[in-house]
Amino acid sequence: MSRINHNYDKLKPNYLFSDIARKVKEYQAEHPEASIIRMGIGDVTRPICEAVTRAMSEAVLEQSRQETFHGYGDEQGYAFLQDALKNYYASFGVELERDEIFVSDGAKSDLGNILDLFDASNTVLVPDPVYPVYADTNVMDGRKIVYLQANEENEFLPMPDGTAEADLIYICSPNNPTGAAYTRAQLADWVRFAREHRAVILFDAAYESFIVDSDIPHSIFELEGAKECAIEFGSFSKMAGFTGTRCGYTVVPKALVRESMGLNGMWRRRQTTKFNGVAYVVQRGAAAVFTEEGQRQIREGIAYYQENAKIITNALESCGIKYFGGRNSPYIWLKCPGGMRSWDFFDKLLTQANVVGTPGEGFGKNGEGYFRLTSFSTHELTAEAMTRLKSILH
Numbered sequence: 001m002s003r004i005n006h007n008y009d010k011l012k013p014n015y016l017f018s019d020i021a022r023k024v025k026e027y028q029a030e031h032p033e034a035s036i037i038r039m040g041i042g043d044v045t046r047p048i049c050e051a052v053t054r055a056m057s058e059a060v061l062e063q064s065r066q067e068t069f070h071g072y073g074d075e076q077g078y079a080f081l082q083d084a085l086k087n088y089y090a091s092f093g094v095e096l097e098r099d100e101i102f103v104s105d106g107a108k109s110d111l112g113n114i115l116d117l118f119d120a121s122n123t124v125l126v127p128d129p130v131y132p133v134y135a136d137t138n139v140m141d142g143r144k145i146v147y148l149q150a151n152e153e154n155e156f157l158p159m160p161d162g163t164a165e166a167d168l169i170y171i172c173s174p175n176n177p178t179g180a181a182y183t184r185a186q187l188a189d190w191v192r193f194a195r196e197h198r199a200v201i202l203f204d205a206a207y208e209s210f211i212v213d214s215d216i217p218h219s220i221f222e223l224e225g226a227k228e229c230a231i232e233f234g235s236f237s238k239m240a241g242f243t244g245t246r247c248g249y250t251v252v253p254k255a256l257v258r259e260s261m262g263l264n265g266m267w268r269r270r271q272t273t274k275f276n277g278v279a280y281v282v283q284r285g286a287a288a289v290f291t292e293e294g295q296r297q298i299r300e301g302i303a304y305y306q307e308n309a310k311i312i313t314n315a316l317e318s319c320g321i322k323y324f325g326g327r328n329s330p331y332i333w334l335k336c337p338g339g340m341r342s343w344d345f346f347d348k349l350l351t352q353a354n355v356v357g358t359p360g361e362g363f364g365k366n367g368e369g370y371f372r373l374t375s376f377s378t379h380e381l382t383a384e385a386m387t388r389l390k391s392i393l394h
Contacts, residue, residue, distance in 0.1 A: 007142045016132050016362035017041050023346075024356055037385040039373045040356040042176070042330065046304060048241045048285070049297035055288035059281040070280040075271045077103025077249070081283045084290040085234075085249055094221045096251060100264060102271060103278050103286075106248040107206050107235040112137040113274070114202065114231060114250070117266050118168060125166030127158060129177055129363035129370070131204070134170045143168075151366050156180040156324055156333065160193035169194060171220070172204035174211065177363045177372040178333040179325015181216045187223050194229040200258070201230040206248075209239040209302055211328045219251075227253035231263065238330060238376075240289045240298045247278055247286045305330050308375035308382040315386035319393050330375045333360070337393055345371050353388035 014022075020040055028036060047053075062068035076082070082098045089096050104110045111133055124138045128147040138145055146164050150156045156178040171190060174181040182190070194201050203220040211218055220226045232251040236242035252264045278286075288294045309326040316323045316334055323334040336345040342359030349355045349371075358374075360367030375382065 005140065007140050010139050011136055015136075016358070019362070020346075020356065020358065024350065027350055034354045036350075036354045036356060037377065037381050037388075038356045039377060039382075039385055040358045042238070042374050042376060043243050044238065044241045044305075044376045045378060046241055046301050048245065049294065049301060051291060051294040051297050052240060052285045052288045056281050056285035059284035063281065073277045073280055073283070075275050075277045076268065077101065077278065078280065078283050078287075081287045084287045088290050089219060089221070089251075092218045092222060094219050096221075097254065099268075100251055100253055102250045102252065102267060103283060104248045104250060104275070105246040105278055106237065106242075107204065107233040107250075108133055108248075110233050110248060110250045111202065111204065113270070114233075114267070115141055116270050116274075117263055118200075122167035123165060125164055125169045125199075127170065127172075127175075128365060129156075129360060129367035130170070131172060131176045132363065134172075134202075135364075138168075147364070149366060150178065150180075152322075152335075157182055157186060159186060159189055162193075165197070167197075167199050169199050169201045170204070171201055172206070174207040174216070174325070174329035175331075176204075176207065176329075177331055177358065177360065177367070179327075179329035179331040180333075181211065181213070181328040183215045184217050184223070187217055187220060191220070191223045191226050191229060195225055198258070199229065200256070200263075201226075203230050203232045205232055206235040207238055207329055207331075208234070209298070210306065210330055212306075213328055216328050221251070221253070227255040229256065231256065236286055236289065239302070240286070240294075241301065242282075242286070245282055245285065247282050304379070305375045308377060308379060311379070311382045311386055312373055312375060315390055319390055321393075326375070332373045332375070334371050334373065336360075336369050336371050339369070342368055342371055348392065349389070352392045353385070355385045355388055 081103055082101045085101050086096050086098055120142050123144045125146050125148055126134050127150045148158045150158045157180050208218040220230045220232055235248040252267045254264045256263045312332050313326045321334050321337055323332050326332040342361035346359040358372040360370030
């Protein structure tokens with residue numbers, strides 16, 4: 001008889017955002033007249049910029065001609081996109097080799113798939129609150145998870161204290177869900193900790209394009225020694241609106257070696273076995289992100305979302321609500337008013353204001369009493385949502 005993976009018994013029955021979608025669907029069915037504003041899931045709303053769609057359109061036409069048709073590509077990614085990413089990293093002082101960059105269908109996939117390289121006996125250090133994928137993928141594999149306490153006292157930026165032994169360390173900066181971002185000095189401490197303990201940092205840089213403060217690194221590889229202890233995951237989803245187009249990248253330095261095995265070569269072996277690469281058309285669009293025109297246009301889009309974040313934080317300040325994030329991140333992590341529990345505030349906001357956010361409890365026990373809003377909407381809907389929020393709080 002076939003045996004199943006009973007680690008799945010340890011998971012919550014549903015993924016957080018599936019539960020939210022179900023609740024909203026049920027409410028909408030009972031109140032079809034309600035005009036619901038969604039500020040929960042981190043999905044973008046602005047269209048992909050013209051420089052990118054033009055490049056993708058041209059690539060589609062290439063696929064229609066015998067002389068320019070592309071079939072299977074390199075599983076690691078086309079050289080033109082690897083070189084564009086290599087130059088992008090160089091713009092903030094990080095030198096990479098082309099074959100240290102692996103193009104994928106998104107950071108979420110790679111954050112789960114990277115665990116193929118690590119034995120199930122590894123202990124994993126995960127922040128709480130946390131993006132559910134980090135914890136759930138390790139639960140599925142049966143690894144021991146130690147939760148790092150992120151809270152108001154440390155401004156949701158926990159630091160190594162020497163007591164938590166771990167082999168794998170998840171760091172997301174700027175953070176999802178809290179919006180908090182580590183300074184250069186703080187990340188340097190994490191690199192030192194990882195090197196001392198021979199741990200590997202899995203660094204999620206999906207939101208680096210929202211960084212505005214000069215002391216917040218865009219890449220962990222800006223820190224000395226990080227190439228010997230870290231893997232970095234990047235994404236085009238929030239940078240360039242690729243949430244539905246799917247493209248990301250993972251940087252595995254050749255200097256990262258454990259038990260005499262290079263993780264760069266291991267990841268290449270894994271990808272060539274289990275992955276056939278990202279579509280040529282998508283990669284042409286991704287490369288256009290890094291052209292002069294593409295950079296100007298995506299920066300305009302990011303600035304638009306940053307203006308939304310300001311609308312949200314201004315409204316919270318006017319209501320006297322404490323919050324984190326919203327400056328170097330598209331996420332605003334607010335303290336539920338009146339000591340409300342996260343799901344109670346979710347229900348209040350949905351039923352009384354017809355606004356959807358994400359209850360902090362869904363990100364871990366330290367998220368209880370907090371709530372996440374995203375800036376991925378239009379100016380008009382963001383302003384309307386904040387008007388509704390203020391009306392039910394006042």
